[in-house]
Amino acid sequence: MREAIKKGLEEALDTDPNVLIMGEDIGEYGGAYAVTDGFLSKFGPERIKDTPISEATFIGTGIGAAAAGLRPVIELMSISFSLVGFDQIVNMAANIRYMSGGQIDVPMVIRAPTGAGVQLAATHSQSFETWLAEVPGIFCVCPSNPKDALGLLRSSIKNNNPVIFAEPALLYGLKGDVPDEYYEIPLGSASISQEGNDISLVSYGAGMKILHETSEILAKENISCEIIDLRSLSPIDYDTIGESVKKTNRLVAVDTARKNGGIMAEVVANVQESFNDWLDGPIVRIGADDVPWPYNKNLEAEAYPSSEKISEKILKTLI
């Protein structure tokens, strides 16, 4: 996964002189998650810019640079740190185009590690892509595998709007095939990660691994699961979800972020509104517990959704 993201960034730097990267310790240090390791010597300090620890200011610097014709990619060390720059992302990046009547574009990508599962406790384990997905004027994506990471990153950097590119912290070491031939994955497109007939399971990012484990458990009960990877939280691809629901007539939505106010609340409500006639049972929604993320490994695992919890709930509710 790390290599796929790195490849996407290198490609953009190689092909578009207007692309530059800014963030804390991305240059000499090589990046908190080592994604930009080696970039400084390859592309130089004018394009690989180490910033002070001033999130609001370097995010806003990205906005200004984008408004003046560059294509900055901003790296945050954690999506929890986006809160320090939320004013710039929400009030500025997302609104400037609309407030100016379409005069000013902000082609900027904000990359940020997201999610729990790596024992970083309450301030470093949150998933604020779910908050940002609510804001009109920005796109929001989150890949679950290396192939999607590269395809989505290519589209994100070429996009002419602000894009939040959330990278599940749990998945940097994930291995997976990446095609040699060039491809892009459009923003706003979900994918069918596994075809099935009986139940549609939907999640994104780090939730995908849990869905595949759940499918294996249910397969033993002769239940065939179709697995949908949301990939894009804004906009959400309701066509793909809807087609799957029309086939299976059952939907289970899983969030590795906190359940309360999570993106799956939105998915569930929209499916209910638009595809109710095809549903043969209640929609099941599972998310992380509504608690601050604990440091302790066992407590963290307790708050995190698991294939055991999900399959148990499915068997109890839908079957």
Added chain:
Amino acid sequence: MATLKEEKNKRVKKTDKEKNQMLELFRQMYLIRQFELACGENYTKGNIRGFLHLYIGQEATAVGSISCLEEEDYIITHYRDHGHAIARGLDVNRSMAELFGKKTGLSKGKGGSMHLFDSAKKFMGGHAIVGGQFPVATGLALACQYKKTGGLVVCYFGDGSTNQGTYHETLNLASVWNLPILFILENNKYGMGSAIDRVRAGGEDFYTGVDTYDIPAAQVNGMDVLAVKEATEIAVKKVRQTGGPFYLECKTFRFVGHSLADGQKYRKSNEITEWEKQDPLVKFPKWIKSAGIATDKDLEKIKSEVNKTVEKSVEFAETSEEPSKSELDDDIYKK
């Protein structure tokens, strides 16, 4: 920095070009004043809604400083943005129409008074989150540096914004990266209703504190258009020479409330009357006449033309169409 009086003594004979420049400064300041008065009137009539922050009293700061800029330079400012917009030459009709929320407005009626934009004139907004414009100014300056355009960024801000974290962060980053930004503080002594001495440690002068960030700084009488112009010329020259930031504090005053909703209970007694003695719309024309640049008749002619311009802008705004409902979700995303 020179005062009006020194300026008068220094230059007795002026070329026609210089005379025209002086008259243009007067015309712009008078246009801003009349535009703002018309805005106030139309706010009372209900034609302009939302928050309306008038620039009355501060005209010399925007006009004096913007007169020193080139086309490739960016301007970014705060929500009290009408003065800067007019000084930059934004279309008066479309500015007024924006305040009326009309389709013909600069932002098609989607931004309003606090969010005036004109990208063709590199006027990058009116920004209404106090201090929110600082980081964006930094990015515009980074682009100037990166693309080697030779341009600079003028970032206007009020004294109230200096207690935001972005102010300090941005001064630091502009210095560390040596970015071409001219920071222009419009110190009008109040952040909404809070006097500086109630919210700031370190007194009423700001430019001295900028040493911390290793940025050259100066202070000028922001009520004196020629002094502002001269100080800005020096500052702009310095930014272009060094490629790095400069900080100019303009001591100024708004003669009216923070917004039209402000009863000004926080003002010290006689304060407004005292500052009105420095009204640039009184002092500057007086000087123009005493310096032999123009006569009362010349000035009356300018005033009469400006009055017509403002009247026309109100008429234009009044008779312009409302945006259609179908435009609600236009302009959110660039395709």
